[in-house]
Amino acid sequence: MNSIATAVSMPETAVQEGTDVDHKIEYPATTVGAPFVDKAKLRMRGIDVFYGDKQAIHNVSLDIGQHEVVAMIGPSGCGKSTFLRCLNRMNDTIEGCRVSGDIQLDGEQINGASVDVVPLRARVGMVFQKPNPFPKTIYENVAYGPRIHGLASRRAELDEIVETSLTRAGLWNEVKDRLDQPGTGLSGGQQQRLCIARAIAVSPEVILMDEPCSALDPIATARIEELISELRENFTIAIVTHSMQQAARVSQRTAYFHLGNLVEVNDTERVFTNPEHALTEAYITGRFG
């Protein structure tokens, strides 16, 4: 079992009260396992995130490879969503939130003040916990993004993008005869697939998913999980999930976060069968979290 780092100071410990884990995170932390890959689509180095004075992410470094699904797991409040939002600059929308560090998409810096976040968010799309279709028709939900990004010059092209996106999101057959009806009239699982179709419609390279199934029933969840595996052929995916079973089913690598630190990244099978760090083991065996 590796120690996470050599301590120079220890402003806080990473062990929650009432657990029998005596393995403490010492600062500055380094990550055990395999956080880096040969062909990184996204490359993050030394990421710190603050909300006001409070540091939520501590010096996190991680790669997400081409056509890879990386799952982010860890106890509530450990910083999974905060870290995910760094990848398409969604933290910019939160007042008092400050992100520092190097974030590259295909080798291009995306964490600079001069970066235009509108095209960035088309390249790095996002699907949220709660399905959030626009109050528009099913067709318009999907057509809106391509229209504002100028991806279609004629109606026939837009129709084609809408059909292809809904097909890839596994929703076309269910909605093709009701495209003019409101997206909000669909079931929760269908709404989430509509949101995935909306994200796909602007031809992103990366899709970020923040607990995309937490508001869905098991059947709708299974459908989204299948879809994630299919989408991997064309996209790179980072998913935050509270479900270890879901992480095990959909991802190739799993990243375990604890109190804003990235404790371990390894092949998903390894994380769930033979974790390298005591904190990961304590979490996956249910001793806390």
Ligand SMILES: Nc1ncnc2c1ncn2[C@@H]1O[C@H](COP(=O)(O)OP(=O)(O)OP(=O)(O)O)[C@@H](O)[C@H]1O
């Ligand atoms: N808008 C905000 N303002 C201030 N602090 C925040 C904000 N959002 C998150 N935090 C704090 O940052 C830390 C990380 O939160 P975050 O939501 O990223 O964790 P998480 O692992 O995604 O949690 P959960 O699993 O419960 O969704 C927590 O201490 C949280 O209270």
